[in-house]
Amino acid sequence: MSNNKYPNIRMRRNRTHQYIRDLVQENTISVKDLIYPIFILEGENRQEPILSMPGQSRVSIDNLLKIANECVNLGIPAVGLFPVIEGEKDFYGSESYNENGLVQRAIKTLKQHFPELGVFTDAALDPYTSHGHDGIIDDNGRILNDVTNEVLMRQALSHAVAGVDFICPSDMMDGRIGKIRKVLEKNGFYDTGIMAYSAKYASKFYGPFREALGSKVGLGKSNKNTYQMNPANSDEAMHEISLDIAEGADIVMIKPGLPYLDIVYRIKSTFKKPVSVYQVSGEYAMLKAASLNGWLNYEDTLMETMLCFKRAGSDMIWTYAALDVARILSQK
Ligand code: PBG
DSSP states (O other), X not given: OXXXXXXXXXXXXXXXXXXXXXHHOOXXXXXXXXXXXXEEOSSSSOEEEOTTSTTOEEEOHHHHHHHHHHHHHHTOOEEEEEEOOOSXXXXXXXXXXXXXXXXXXXXXXXXXXXXXXXXXXXXOSTTTBTTOOSSOBOTTSOBOHHHHHHHHHHXXXXXXXXXXXXXXXXXXXXXXXXXXXXXXXXXXXXXXXXXXXXXXXXXXXXXXXXXXXXXXXXXTTOOXXXXXXXXXXXXXXXXXXXXXXXXXXXXXXXXXXXXXHXXXXXXXXXXXXXXXXXXXXXXXXXXXXXXXXXXXXXXXXXXXXXXXXXXXXXXXXEETTHHHHHHHHHHO
């Protein structure tokens, strides 16, 4: 027994020099782990900074191409698209499946110019609905699950037709993964993947995103608690994940990121499936705000969060800081 103790065991020996710290390091972050979420809008040569997300902008498709080019040059494998709809919002979110809509055109243009760059899209109605919810509501404001699924299927199919690589349902309706998988198979989109926002919590950390998207105004005082998960729950996340995997999800996601690392760890350990995590807008805003005040070092704390995601078991990370992480890694 005494062999297992100080002074025979000195944990600090493996920390004495950088070379040995490198050798015993258990997890690493690579540019190949990153997915960059981008907000897009109509028009030409537009770039509107998002105030609550310093460094991020809403961009028109021509500028999206420039960002995509940068991603390719830096080695970032994929981008995620989030549309800012300025006109055509209605009660039913019908613009969501317009085959000539903003997202559908963005997918096509990206795939034409950068076929090797993964293009991921959100399946949810919140950018398109006048009330800002991810689903369709009745006169009493209740979300109609199955009616919403029908619209999500049309939305997903329109993205697949445009050439999207992965559809990422973020709406949290019951049964939508199976429904979307079915419509993709039926139409011959066998290789179009589904990354399910499976454990998506009703989080206040989405605030800056809703501001960027413009869904905040429509939502007003209402919330998404009848479809997104209660932050207090963990077993329920396991149930959600098992359902989405059974329904055909290729990758499952946990969201938000840092406050939910226990969920990431639990899901990776149990299911051994590809796991994604989303470092959401509020997490990014916190890092930025503190560093702009001189209270934290942005680059150092950012890179630490990346390692934490990997350590918890995430295979990939959605982050608004993807370009920063990639640049930092390329300078090393
Ligand atoms: C909408 C959606 C949200 C996010 C991704 N897709 C917000 C929400 O559910 O209100 C959040 C992303 C972020 O905060 O960065 N379906």
